[in-house]
Amino acid sequence: MITDIEVPEPLSPLPGTNIDTDQGLLQWISSVDHKQLGIMYLLMALFYLLVGGAMALLMRIQLMVPENHFLGAIAYNQLFTMHGTTMIFFVLTPAILGFSVYLTPLMIGANEMAFPRLNAFGLWISFFGGIVLYFSYLAGGAPDTGWFNYAPLNQAQFSKTPGVDYYCIGLLLTGIGTVATAANLIVTVITLRAEGMKYKYLPVFVWMVFINSFLILAAFPSLNAALVMLLIDRQLDGHFFNVNTGGSALLWQHLFWLFGHPEVYIVILPPFGILSEVIQVYSRKPIFGYPFVVGSGIAISLLAFGVWIHHMFATGMGNTVNSFFAASSMLIGIPTGVKIFNWLGTMYGGSIRFTTSMLFATAFLVEFTIGGLSGVSFAIVPIDWQLTDTYYVVAHLHYVFLGGSLFGLFAGLFYWFPKMTGRMIDERLGKWFFWLFVLGFNLTFFVQHILGAIGMPRRVHTYPDLPGFEPLNMISSIGALLMGLSMMPFLYLMYTAFKGGKRAPDNPWDGYTLEWLATSPPQLKSFSNIPPIMSFRPLHDLNHPEIGDHKTTEDDKYGTKDDDVVSGRD
Secondary structure, three states: OOOOOOOOOOOOOOOOOOOOOOOOHHHHHOOOOHHHHHHHHHHHHHHHHHHHHHHHHHHHHHOOOOOOOOOOHHHHHHHHHHHHHHHHHHHHHHHHHHHHHHHHHHHOOOOOOOOHHHHHHHHHHHHHHHHHHHHOOOOOOOOOOOOOOOOOOOOOOOOOOOHHHHHHHHHHHHHHHHHHHHHHHHHHHHHOOOOOOOHHHOOHHHHHHHHHHHHHHHHHHHHHHHHHHHHHHHHHOOOOOOHHHOOOHHHHHHHHHHHHHHHHHHOOHHHHHHHHHHHHHHOOOOOOOHHHHHHHHHHHHHHHHHOHHHHOHHHOOOHHHHHHHHHHHHHOHHHHHHHHHHHHHHHOOOOOOOOHHHHHHHHHHHHHHHHHHHHHHHHOHHHHHHHOOEHHHHHHHHHHHHHHHHHHHHHHHHHHHHHHHOEOOOHHHHHHHHHHHHHHHHHHHHHHHHHHHOOOEOOOOOOOOOOOHHHHHHHHHHHHHHHHHHHHHHHHHHHHHHHHOOEOOOOOOOOOOHHHHOOOOOOOOOOOOOOOOOOOOHHHHHHOHHHOOOOOOHHHHHOHHHHHHHHOOO
C-alpha cells in the first residue's frame, strides 16, 4: 500500500540552525528556502572539513619520521586522494555555495532565489555525490590516484578497484549540482534585485558571486566531460585516455586543468567578496576603490582560462607554448595584487575593530600573499621544472586554499554567524581558536617550502633518512596536530553559541548591506520593505543620512556649502 507523505511547508519564523522546528526534521529536508539550504551547505562543508582534516592528521603521523610503517602504501594513497578530493569538492565548493545562496538574495533585497526548487536540487545532488564517493570504501576500495586522477593511472589496468569509477560518478553528480546552483545565482542577480539596486550598487560580495557563477558555468563542463569519457574508457573499453589503443594521457591533463586552474579562482573569488565586506565594516570605511575591486575580479575570471598549462610545463609542451603560459600566469598576479592594495587602502586610516572575523581577514592578507608569491615561482619555467612534484607545491597549494579560501570563509562565518543563528559568539574563545589555527597552519606548511627545495617528493607514503627531512617533517606534523587541536575550541564555540549564546541584535556590527536590515535570524519572508538604494552601502545611507554615500561631495555630506553661502564667504 502506498501512503502519501505530507511534506510540511514552513509556517513559523525560521529556526536558525536549530533543527527542532515545530514540524520536525522533514521540514529541513523538504525545504526550498535559500537560508536553510545555505545553512545545510555550510553544515555539509563543516562535516567534510572534519573528515578531510582527520585524513590529513593520519597522513602527517605517517610522515612524522622516515621509513614509518604506521600506514601502508595502499592506505596512504587512498587517504591522500580522498583528502584532496574531499577538501576541494566537498568542503571549499559547498562552503562558497552555502554563503552564496544564503546571502545573495538577502544582499540584493530579494526574498528568495529565482528557482527555489533548483536550489534544493543543487544541494542534494551534491550531497549524494559525496555519499557515492565515500561508498567506494565499502565497494572494494577508494580511489588511489590523487585528486587530479592522472591518466594512465586512472585506467582499468592500473587501478583495478572500483574507486576511480565512484570518483567519476561522485564528482559528476557534484558538478551537475554546482552548475545548477551557479545558473540559479546568475538569474537571481539579474532578475530579483530590489528596485533601485543598479549593478554599480551591488555589494562586492554579490559581484564576486555573480562573476564566479559564470566561471563555474565555463569551467565545470570540461571536468564533467572528462569524467564521462573516463567512465567510457573504464566501463566500455573506450580509447580516450588509453595510450595502448591510441588514446592520449595528456588529453586528460588538458581537460582536467582547463577546469582545475579556474577552480582555484572559483573557490577564492567569493572569499575575496567576503573579505571586502568584512574589512570595510570593521574598518568603519567604505571599500577603497570599489570599481577596481570589481574590475579586478572580472579580469581574474577571464585570465583564469589562460594559465592551465603551467601545470604541465614538465610534460614537454615546447618553448613557445611554455613562454605564452608563463607570461599569462604572471599576468594574473596583477589583478590579485590590485585587490590586496584596495583592502590595505580600506584599512589605512580606519578605526579597526579586531574581532575574530577581522583577525582571519587580516591573516588572509599575509597567508594568501605568501601563497601568491610562491605561485609566481611556478610561472617561471626553469624553477617549475626544479620544484614540480616536490613538497614546495604542497606548501603553495595549501597557502592558497587554506590560507586564502578557508581563512576567508572563517572570516565570513564569524561575521555572519549572528545573522544566521540569532546568537553572538564568545569572541574570547574565537580568538583562542584563531591563534591556535594560524600557528598550526604556518608550522605545518611553511617548512614544506624548504622540504620541497631540498628535494622531498610529494605523493610518497614514506621517505629515506636524508639530512633535514626528519626534523622538518616532524615540525610539519606537530603543526598539523596543533591545527587539529584548534578544532576543539572551535566546535565548543559553535555548540555553546547555539545552545546559550547571547541574543544577537539585527545589526550587531553596524553593517552596510541589506542583509543586516532583516531580523536575526531572518524570518521566512526576509523583507517587507526596502529602503531607497542610492549607493553600494544602502543601510549605511539609511542609518547615517547626514553622511550617506549618495551625497557625492563633501559639501553635500556635511552641508558646508549652505553654511558658506550664509556666511557670505561665496
